[in-house]
Amino acid sequence: MNQKERIEQLFETGILPKEEMRALIEERDEESSEELFVKARIRKEENFGKDIYLRGLIEFSSYCRNDCFYCGLRRSNTKAQRYHLSKEDILTCARQGYALGFRTIVLQSGEDLSYSDEEIADIVRSIKKEMPETAVTLSIGEKTYEQYLLYYKAGADRYLLRHETADPVHYAKLHPSDLSFENRKRCLYDLKKIGYQVGAGMMVEAPFQTLDNLVEDLFFLKELQPHMIGTGPFIAHKDTPFKDMPSGGSELTIFLLGILRLMFPKVLLPATTALGTIDPYGREKGIMAGANVIMPNLSPKNVRGKYMLYDGKISTGEEAAESIEKIRKRMEAIGCHVKNVRGDAPGMGPENRQ
Numbered sequence: 001m002n003q004k005e006r007i008e009q010l011f012e013t014g015i016l017p018k019e020e021m022r023a024l025i026e027e028r029d030e031e032s033s034e035e036l037f038v039k040a041r042i043r044k045e046e047n048f049g050k051d052i053y054l055r056g057l058i059e060f061s062s063y064c065r066n067d068c069f070y071c072g073l074r075r076s077n078t079k080a081q082r083y084h085l086s087k088e089d090i091l092t093c094a095r096q097g098y099a100l101g102f103r104t105i106v107l108q109s110g111e112d113l114s115y116s117d118e119e120i121a122d123i124v125r126s127i128k129k130e131m132p133e134t135a136v137t138l139s140i141g142e143k144t145y146e147q148y149l150l151y152y153k154a155g156a157d158r159y160l161l162r163h164e165t166a167d168p169v170h171y172a173k174l175h176p177s178d179l180s181f182e183n184r185k186r187c188l189y190d191l192k193k194i195g196y197q198v199g200a201g202m203m204v205e206a207p208f209q210t211l212d213n214l215v216e217d218l219f220f221l222k223e224l225q226p227h228m229i230g231t232g233p234f235i236a237h238k239d240t241p242f243k244d245m246p247s248g249g250s251e252l253t254i255f256l257l258g259i260l261r262l263m264f265p266k267v268l269l270p271a272t273t274a275l276g277t278i279d280p281y282g283r284e285k286g287i288m289a290g291a292n293v294i295m296p297n298l299s300p301k302n303v304r305g306k307y308m309l310y311d312g313k314i315s316t317g318e319e320a321a322e323s324i325e326k327i328r329k330r331m332e333a334i335g336c337h338v339k340n341v342r343g344d345a346p347g348m349g350p351e352n353r354q
């Protein structure tokens with residue numbers, strides 16, 4: 001098959017044989033990228049029109065018990081600035097987000113064991129009670145089935161847990177031996193079983209990643225059928241073991257967004273902060289390639305610079321929640337409209353909760 005035929009088949013059927021998927025990525029060029037993006041926009045517009053959904057991201061703790069080799073929040077990074085927010089601080093952020101029009105709040109943190117499960121549940125409950133039309137997304141790492149169930153019963157709607165890489169051997173090159181792809185996968189399937197809208201995703205151009213790894217990621221996602229897929233380029237952090245590893249660019253991530261949109265027409269696909277960090281127009285390009293979600297930062301200003309997953313992470317410019325009008329204008333400039341709605345995965349709204 002040539003590129004045109006591959007894109008046509010992916011568009012029509014949502015899938016390609018593995019070797020053709022690999023070739024599609026390997027042989028990408030300007031012409032085939034544009035063809036892919038045109039098709040991706042068709043699929044996106046069939047399902048979401050020109051709407052862009054917003055998620056207000058509250059990074060509520062930079063403490064982490066894990067030691068992932070790529071991440072600036074890893075526990076061995078003694079230079080990392082640690083903070084955690086109180087329930088009141090978190091509620092204040094959520095209220096500000098609500099006033100700005102956000103109807104999804106994402107609570108993200110390192111794996112900080114100083115919050116008990118009951119405290120997490122209480123924070124979720126309080127947000128849902130005060131702002132019942134708001135969806136709450138958790139992104140707090142690997143937990144047991146019982147913990148996930150507790151948060152769900154407290155009202156959490158969605159959960160983000162990137163799979164990072166679907167190849168166990170590659171996984172072991174990015175993580176210390178106490179973390180495994182097997183457990184990551186278990187978590188993702190537990191979350192789905194409980195009834196969460198689940199987000200997975202990989203880091204693109206992570207150290208040691210091969211093209212075959214990326215193809216495996218796509219096929220793993222096909223099997224998992226997540227409701228959301230967060231993917232962005234790896235960016236080196238100066239105080240991690242991967243400090244000298246080359247950072248990814250925006251081009252491959254954007255091409256993959258196009259493929260993901262054709263594989264998953266209804267998926268919620270953010271143009272991520274990492275993409276916006278590595279390329280000043282990364283988010284627009286991501287949207288033009290099939291993405292339909294943006295996640296501005298709602299964390300208190302005084303802690304924003306401390307949630308440093310990677311070097312240069314943007315946090316004070318137009319990605320910040322208070323610049324919401326600028327974000328709206330930038331989206332209008334590419335023909336899209338930011339909507340102040342929950343933006344659930346199709347068929348997964350509050351009326352469908354178990």
Ligand code: 5AD
Binds near residue numbers: 070232237274310
């Ligand atoms: N570069 C890019 N993304 C990173 N993440 C963590 N560290 C980095 C990095 N150095 C991503 C991971 C994680 C998400 C919260 O941030 O994919 O799941």
